[in-house]
Amino acid sequence: MSRKALIAANWKMYKTPAEAKAFVEAFLPLVAGHTRDEIALFPSVTSLATVVELAAGSNVSVGLQNMHFAEEGAYTGETSAAMLKAVGATHTLIGHSERRQYFNETDEVVNKKLHTALKHGIVPVVCIGEVLAEREAGKTADVLKTQITGALVGITAEAAAPIVIAYEPVWAIGTGKTATPEMAVEAHKIVRAEVAKILGADVAAAIRILYGGSVKPDNATALLGEEEIDGALVGGASLKADSFAAIAKY
Numbered sequence: 006m007s008r009k010a011l012i013a014a015n016w017k018m019y020k021t022p023a024e025a026k027a028f029v030e031a032f033l034p035l036v037a038g039h040t041r042d043e044i045a046l047f048p049s050v051t052s053l054a055t056v057v058e059l060a061a062g063s064n065v066s067v068g069l070q071n072m073h074f075a076e077e078g079a080y081t082g083e084t085s086a087a088m089l090k091a092v093g094a095t096h097t098l099i100g101h102s103e104r105r106q107y108f109n110e111t112d113e114v115v116n117k118k119l120h121t122a123l124k125h126g127i128v129p130v131v132c133i134g135e136v137l138a139e140r141e142a143g144k145t146a147d148v149l150k151t152q153i154t155g156a157l158v159g160i161t162a163e164a165a166a167p168i169v170i171a172y173e174p175v176w177a178i179g180t181g182k183t184a185t186p187e188m189a190v191e192a193h194k195i196v197r198a199e200v201a202k203i204l205g206a207d208v209a210a211a212i213r214i215l216y217g218g219s220v221k222p223d224n225a226t227a228l229l230g231e232e233e234i235d236g237a238l239v240g241g242a243s244l245k246a247d248s249f250a251a252i253a254k255y
């Protein structure tokens with residue numbers, strides 16, 4: 006089955022609205038007419054509306070980097086699914102390793118957020134990945150299986166179609182150390198097999214699994230050329246329009 010790749014920019018805590026505007030104005034012409042893959046930008050909350058407005062009618066989707074699971078309530082500093090949608094965004098990242106590491110996001114929280122995103126018709130990009138010590142201890146497969154199983158509790162095969170998974174080995178994020186295509190493929194196969202166990206073979210064959218972790222223009226082709234790798238979630242190299250466009254057009 007052929008899966009349409011998703012090339013996504015996670016800007017993390019970078020870019021003011023003016024900087025985001027400058028990026029989008031430079032970026033859209035570079036990827037105009039590029040329909041082979043889906044392209045998505047994940048700006049910070051304060052730039053979300055600006056980026057949505059500028060990208061309207063283009064081939065570029067926009068999402069948040071994090072979303073709360075509750076409909077609304079006394080959750081200072083958080084953003085709800087309804088808020089995300091009201092601005093015109095369509096995607097959200099869930100469970101990025103930095104959320105897990107610095108903001109105590111557990112598999113249980115990830116699961117709640119996934120339910121909320123699907124309920125609201127938001128495309129969820131669920132991030133998973135092992136830390137270096139886990140890889141060195143030979144625990145990568147176990148960690149990935151636990152994270153996937155935890156994320157998918159209570160999710161049915163019927164509801165699962167929009168889900169995207171991003172495999173981001175934590176030791177490769179922001180370090181310049183990329184997983185080799187072979188390492189990424191091996192991990193993706195583990196994840197896809199686990200999805201098959203939980204949601205069935207059809208969902209597993211259709212679900213997109215992105216790779217993230219030091220993706221750059223010069224390694225994108227090798228990674229994205231792999232059948233098992235259905236796109237990229239890009240941090241540092243997504244901050245410049247020309248470099249992210251080069252990755253999108255690998």
Ligand code: 13P
Pocket residue numbers: 015101173177178179180181217218219220238239240241242
């Ligand atoms: P880098 O591309 O900077 O390694 O970041 C990857 C990432 O965390 C994307 O979500």
